[in-house]
Amino acid sequence: MEVYSEKQQIIDAIGNLKSKKQTLGLVPTMGALHRGHLQLVKRALSENDKVVVSIFVNPTQFDNKNDLIKYPRTLERDIELLKTVSANNILVYAPTVDDIYEGKTVSESFDFDGLEFEMEGKFRHGHFDGVGTIVKRFFEIVKPHKAYFGEKDYQQLAIIKKLVEKHNIPVVVVGCKIHRETTGLAMSSRNTRLKPEYKEAAPFIYETLKTAKVKFGTKSANKITEWVEKQFAKHHLLELEYFIVADAKTLKPVKRKSNKKAYRGFIAVYADDIRLIDNIALN
Structure with a gap:
């Protein structure tokens, strides 16, 4: 499995794939992968030749610093899990904060036509600016044909669709059903x-x-x-x-x-x- 930590590496690899007319899906994650993530990857693989799975704990979408510090980081385990889905058709992009933000770890400001002020936006100040910033950057780096997001974060899904619409980004955003543990608890x-x-x-x-x-x-x-x-x-x-x-x-x-x-x-x-x-x- 190909694992990239630098922006230029993944851009070069993707350029090679697209020169062969291969379609590309993107599954953005913050790692600590579980079966819900794997279902997104399987869906993406069923609709594309290759899939990029990004693994990046994005600091600008955390309003609580302790939550950022405690967020699980399990890259080696994540890679092994992805290999159980496909060893050859998945590219992992696991960048550093500097690789993404180039020394300026701040969010862009977005207008999502009010979607950002409801629910999560009321309780997590600046959260959706952080989400918009990182997703937009991944779209710019990977340039996928389709990108896959779970409906557990339904507001985030709606905001990413609005991001694509307002910034004219040529990607199809695909929402995927919530995957639950046997107890009914939404996987997270x-x-x-x-x-x-x-x-x-x-x-x-x-x-x-x-x-x-x-x-x-x-x-x-x-x-x-x-x-x-x-x-x-x-x-x-x-x-x-x-x-x-x-x-x-x-x-x-x-x-x-x-x-x-x-x-x-x-x-x-x-x-x-x-x-x-x-x-x-x-x-």
Whole structure:
């Protein structure tokens, strides 16, 4: 498996592939890979000749420095996992911070037509500027035909689609369904940091979302939100940061439901000091 740590190396390798008219997919990750990541890679391989998997813990999208410090970094293990999917058709790009940011570790400022101010944007200052900065740079370096992102980070997916639209970037952004552990917990690199009692408690998040989906058929968005808040108020381990019923397109909180619109429930929960997010289509 080819592993590159420098921008020019990966640019040269990609140039060689494209000279042979090969199609290229991109799966951007922050490493600590799990089965959910591997499903994205498999999807990308099914639709492209070669796939670049970037492994980079991006400092500009962390509003919490401790979270950045504690974020798991497991490059050797990640490479071995990717080899189980394909040893020959995956290129790994694992750059340093200096290789990406060239000594200026700051975000660009973006206008995502308001998507950046909803949900995660309210709780993680500057997060989506960091996301936009790193994804745009990977698009510029790799120049993929298609790029693959999981729906667990649904707001991020919507923002990347907006980034591509507003900056006229020639890449197709593909959203892929959430992959879950057998307990229903959405797969996340952060799950590896959960203490046993919190790992056991965390599936309560998805169970609550599934019940909220059922209630959505007959209850208002406000009633469902109140119900979710009460469920977590009674839970002795999990702390609800937010639950929001939002328009799936604009991501704005719902005031009154319409049969002509699609809605999703979005949630963020603290399990000890680990922040977990999830979402579900409600209709």
